[in-house]
Amino acid sequence: MAELATTLLLNALSAALALSLVALGLAIIYGFMGVINLAHGAFLTVGAYIAWVMPERLGISFWVALVLAPIIVGVIGAFIERVVIRHLYDRLLDTILATWGISLALVELVKLAFGTTSKSVSNPLSGSIDLGVTVYPAYRLFLIGFCIVILVGVFMFFKSTDVGVRLRAVIQDPDAASLQGLNKTRMYQYSFASGAALAGLGGAAIAPITTVNPTMGVTYLLESFFAVILGGTGALIAVVPGSIIVAGSANIMTFMISPILAQTIVFVFVIVAMIVRPQGIVPEAWHE
Amino acid sequence: MSSSGNEVLTVGANLPLSQGWEPYGNTQVRAAEIAIEEINDNGGLDGKEVELVVEDNQVDPQTARQMAERLVSEKNANVLMGPISSATRVATSSVLERLQVPSLYASQYEGPAADDYCNKWMFQLGDIPSQKIEPLIPWLIEKHGESFYLLGDDYSWPKQTNEAVKQAVDNNGGEVLEEEYVSLDTTDFTSIIPRIEQEDPDVLFMTVTGGGPAAIQNQMQEQGVRDQFAQVGLAHGQGVIQGASPEATEGVYSCHAYLEGIENDANTEFIEKYRNEHGEDALVNYFTGPAYNAIKLLEDAVDRSGGTSPDEIREGLQGASASSIMGETEIESDNQMTVGTFLGQVNSEQKYEILESFDPVSPSGSCGDI
Structure with missing residues (x-):
């Protein structure tokens, strides 16, 4: 019983943390720029394909691919911000349409380059580790630790570093920040690129435990939106409780009740939460 | 015209x-x-x-x-x-x-x-089901045992296929332990796998589609449960199973009129x-x-x-x-x-090897003159 409970908790934790990583990217782009990024799932897909193509086709180690994926997707994000998004600031509906178009284009490019069949990323840590209470797959333990390190790193970046503080200044009052000599355009570009990079990193990190195909991003796009809406956009850290409810509780309820019912309960919960607490489920004290 | x-x-x-x-x-x-x-x-x-x-x-x-x-x-x-x-x-x-x-x-x-x-x-x-489900089920019962766990995507084809599976399992003295559906595009099966493991079936009969087959095979391999029950996947086709590693798909059965x-x-x-x-x-x-x-x-x-x-x-x-x-x-x-239909099993190179062929079955003729 303790063994099963631990396994289920770790399953839920790994799903929730992986979603937090992806949802954090979405929250940064929305929170800092007010852009609803429907290309987020496509960024994740590109990251996963990088984690596939490098070890399988180019002989580069998976671990190198895991480092390069966010960098490459971040550069793609910066480019897209420069040629498309920059011209659409403050036009919410247009950014939704434009990012959806970008998403379709990226997915079609992936299909042209690698075909439409599913790909497999071989598990770089294929064994299991004996934790005493239970034996758990090694890569999932790595994933849990890795996500925690990245999440803490990103939150520290925004709290304590110079660039982080400037970014937050731009969000709070773009015009005042401009008068202070902060380059709003540059900050927006950083935001979009780093949001995209997190999606790419998430895609690469989950690739070995799922399957890589051109449409894999859709589910994550949806779940990320739920996590962000649920947590609220007042504080970046809100994506973590949001993700725990969306992915973690669904995971546990799937075991206890049934998969379809679990998902329905989560959807209903999100809808009720949006009505009752449109500002998000986290306390206002967390807001920046 | x-x-x-x-x-x-x-x-x-x-x-x-x-x-x-x-x-x-x-x-x-x-x-x-x-x-x-x-x-x-x-x-x-x-x-x-x-x-x-x-x-x-x-x-x-x-x-x-x-x-x-x-x-x-x-x-x-x-x-x-x-x-x-x-x-x-x-x-x-x-x-x-x-x-x-x-x-x-x-x-x-x-x-x-x-x-x-x-x-x-x-x-x-x-x-159609009478051409493959009906001959396949007795074969599986004889080879692997009589308890079945049915897992499919939540739409008409898996549900109607499972109706035929339940009928065939029943007719051949077997037992369906659980019938379960996941939403389309599900690729996280990590909590469903312990559920299946708890029921301890002889056969896991899958009608999950899209990226599902590769994801569930990878995750069963990861959790080390693949040797506990036989796996049948009617939508585990070529181009789909390649999304899982060869170790994770070897031994999976499928049955079709063409392989x-x-x-x-x-x-x-x-x-x-x-x-x-x-x-x-x-x-x-x-x-x-x-x-x-x-x-x-x-x-x-x-x-x-x-x-x-x-x-x-x-x-x-x-x-x-x-x-x-x-x-x-x-x-x-x-x-x-x-x-007629053919029963195939995935080999170590992720290709189906044919184990058995089932004779052609005529449709019921229930439509009369059309």
């Missing part, structure tokens, strides 16, 4: 070529092209050259209906081919009567349980042509063979009725037969093909 009297016979393919269904639609186009080329090299049908016109129905019922209409009214199709998904088939069936054009539907599907079974113009040229490994001269020759044309890695799956065979049945239909108008093709198809890459096939009754 009838196109008989033209110098060409047009086959209008109404297939899904996008939305993740490319591996299914594209291989049907390629297979049909090869069959048509063979016919044209032999002088065509009734002296006419056969041509293939292709439209993408985007797996959408509304679009599938529009494409059927466009192929008939604008491209003068004498006969249609497709679609693939059941929802698009039901939509297309509803307009065939008005268009007065037959369609060649070359996919596995739910059979007599379908809403449009017994449509006068829809010819079902793929296998690449079928050993007969026609299939050897067909595979060679297919690979020459589209490369060594080109995808061949259980949708490939039925499409080739459908064109061969069309050839026999025109020979039998002696004409190429849609109505003559429809009359010729009823009773048409073909001996091709799938073995002996015939349209005896219900506009449903009588065909």
Whole structure:
């Protein structure tokens, strides 16, 4: 019983943390720029394909691919911000349409380059580790630790570093920040690129435990939106409780009740939460 | 408008070529092209050259209906081919009567349980549950044991297939422990796997589609439960299982009217042509063979009725037969093909090896004269 409970908790934790990583990217782009990024799932897909193509086709180690994926997707994000998004600031509906178009284009490019069949990323840590209470797959333990390190790193970046503080200044009052000599355009570009990079990193990190195909991003796009809406956009850290409810509780309820019912309960919960607490489920004290 | 009297016979393919269904639609186009080329090299049908016109129905019922209409009214199709998904088939069936054009539907599907079974113009040229589920279940019970866990995607094909599975398990003295559905596009099965493990079935019978088969195989491998029960995946096709590692898929069973490994001269020759044309890695799956065979049945239909108008093709198809890459096939009754099926098992190179062949089963004949 303790063994099963631990396994289920770790399953839920790994799903929730992986979603937090992806949802954090979405929250940064929305929170800092007010852009609803429907290309987020496509960024994740590109990251996963990088984690596939490098070890399988180019002989580069998976671990190198895991480092390069966010960098490459971040550069793609910066480019897209420069040629498309920059011209659409403050036009919410247009950014939704434009990012959806970008998403379709990226997915079609992936299909042209690698075909439409599913790909497999071989598990770089294929064994299991004996934790005493239970034996758990090694890569999932790595994933849990890795996500925690990245999440803490990103939150520290925004709290304590110079660039982080400037970014937050731009969000709070773009015009005042401009008068202070902060380059709003540059900050927006950083935001979009780093949001995209997190999606790419998430895609690469989950690739070995799922399957890589051109449409894999859709589910994550949806779940990320739920996590962000649920947590609220007042504080970046809100994506973590949001993700725990969306992915973690669904995971546990799937075991206890049934998969379809679990998902329905989560959807209903999100809808009720949006009505009752449109500002998000986290306390206002967390807001920046 | 009838196109008989033209110098060409047009086959209008109404297939899904996008939305993740490319591996299914594209291989049907390629297979049909090869069959048509063979016919044209032999002088065509009734002296006419056969041509293939292709439209993408985007797996959408509304679009599938529009494409059927466009192929008939604008491209003068004498006969249609497709679609693939059941929802698009039901939509297309509803307009065939008005268009007065037959369609060649070359996919596995739910059979007599379908809403449009017994449509006068829809010819079902793929296998149905009585042809594979009924022989497969006793084989699995004998080989692996009598308790089954059914896991499928939450839509009509898995549910109706599982109705046939439950019936067959019951008839053969087995037991269904649990029947469970996940939403389409699910790729996280980590909490469902312990659920299956707790029930401790002898056979896990899966009708998950899309990326699901590869994801669940990878995750079962990761959790080390794959040796605890046999795994059957009716949608674990070529191009899909490659999304999991070879260790995670070895030993999985599937059962279809067509698998690449079928050993007969026609299939050897067909595979060679297919690979020459589209490369060594080109995808061949259980949708490939039925499409080739459908064109061969069309050839026999025109020979039998002696004409190429849609109505003559429809009359010729009823009773048409073909001996091709799938073995002996015939349209005896219900506009449903009588065909045998093959049980395959995935080997270490992620190809299906054929273990067993099941004899052709005739449809029930419940449609009477249509």
